[in-house]
Amino acid sequence: MRRRLLCLVLLLGQASAVKAHDTWVQTNTNVIRAGDSVHVDLMLGNHGNDHRDFKLASKTSLTNASLKIHGPDKKTFDVRDRLVDVGYTPKEGFWTTKFAATEPGLYLVDHTVDAIVNHGTPTRSVKSGKTFFVVTKSMDKIPHEHPGYDKVLGHQLEIVADANTVTPMGPDAPIRVKVLFKGQPLKEARVSFIPRGETLAEGFDSTYERKTNENGRCFFTPKEGNYYLVVVHHATDEKGEGYDSTKYSATLTVFVPDVCPCCGE
Numbered sequence: 001m002r003r004r005l006l007c008l009v010l011l012l013g014q015a016s017a018v019k020a021h022d023t024w025v026q027t028n029t030n031v032i033r034a035g036d037s038v039h040v041d042l043m044l045g046n047h048g049n050d051h052r053d054f055k056l057a058s059k060t061s062l063t064n065a066s067l068k069i070h071g072p073d074k075k076t077f078d079v080r081d082r083l084v085d086v087g088y089t090p091k092e093g094f095w096t097t098k099f100a101a102t103e104p105g106l107y108l109v110d111h112t113v114d115a116i117v118n119h120g121t122p123t124r125s126v127k128s129g130k131t132f133f134v135v136t137k138s139m140d141k142i143p144h145e146h147p148g149y150d151k152v153l154g155h156q157l158e159i160v161a162d163a164n165t166v167t168p169m170g171p172d173a174p175i176r177v178k179v180l181f182k183g184q185p186l187k188e189a190r191v192s193f194i195p196r197g198e199t200l201a202e203g204f205d206s207t208y209e210r211k212t213n214e215n216g217r218c219f220f221t222p223k224e225g226n227y228y229l230v231v232v233h234h235a236t237d238e239k240g241e242g243y244d245s246t247k248y249s250a251t252l253t254v255f256v257p258d259v260c261p262c263c264g265e
Contacts, residue, residue, distance in 0.1 A: 072105025185216025
C-alpha cells in the first residue's frame with residue numbers, strides 16, 4: 001500500500017512539474033507599413049530539454065500577466081484585454097491580438113507574469129518576454145536606424161537588446177544581448193539562442209548557447225533565417241509569504257529573415 005501511495009505521489013509530482021513552462025511573445029512579421037496591422041501572439045511552452053526548445057505546451061493564464069506595446073513616440077498601449085483565445089480548450093492553443101500602428105519607428109512588445117506555482121514546493125515564478133517590430137512609411141526604403149532597442153523596462157530578470165534585432169537583420173547579423181538581474185548585469189548566465197525546429201544538445205550546447213561576460217553581455221550569429229527564441233533562467237532561494245524559493249526567466253524572440261529588409265542581402 002505504501003509503495004503504491006509513493007508511486008502515486010511521484011507521478012503527481014511529475015505531472016505537476018510538466019506545467020513549469022516559459023512564456024514568450026512573437027509577431028507574424030518584423031516589419032509593417034504604417035497603417036497596417038501586426039499580429040502579436042502570447043505563447044507558453046519550451047519545457048523540454050531543460051527549457052531549451054521552441055515547442056508550445058498548454059496555454060498561459062492571464063492572471064497576474066501583462067502585455068503592452070511601447071511605441072517610438074513614448075506611448076504605451078495595454079493590449080492584455082484585447083487578447084483572443086485561439087484554442088478549443090482552456091489548455092490548448094495560445095493568445096493573440098491584432099495591433100494597428102501609424103507612427104513609424106521601432107515598437108517593443110513587453111510581457112510579464114508573476115505568480116506562485118507549486119510543483120512539490122511553493123515557488124514564486126517571475127517571467128518576462130519581449131519582441132520587436134518596425135513600422136515604416138515605405139516598404140521599398142526601410143531606414144536602418146531605429147532608436148529604442150536598448151530600452152530597459154525594469155523587469156526582475158531582463159534581456160536587453162544590445163543591437164537592433166530588426167534593422168538590419170538577417171543571416172550573419174549578430175544577435176547581441178545584455179542580461180540584467182534586478183537592474184545589474186548578470187555574469188556567467190547561460191543564454192540559449194534556440195532556432196524554431198532545432199533540438200539543442202544535452203548539457204551546454206556550444207553551437208546555440210553562450211555565457212554572459214562580466215558585463216552581462218553575449219552574442220550569437222545566426223546562419224539562416226528563422227524564428228530564434230533567446231532564453232535565460234536564474235533560480236534563487238528568495239522566500240516570501242506563500243513561497244519557499246523564486247525562479248526567474250526572461251525571453252526575447254527574434255525573427256531573422258532570409259534577406260535583410262533594409263539592404264536586400
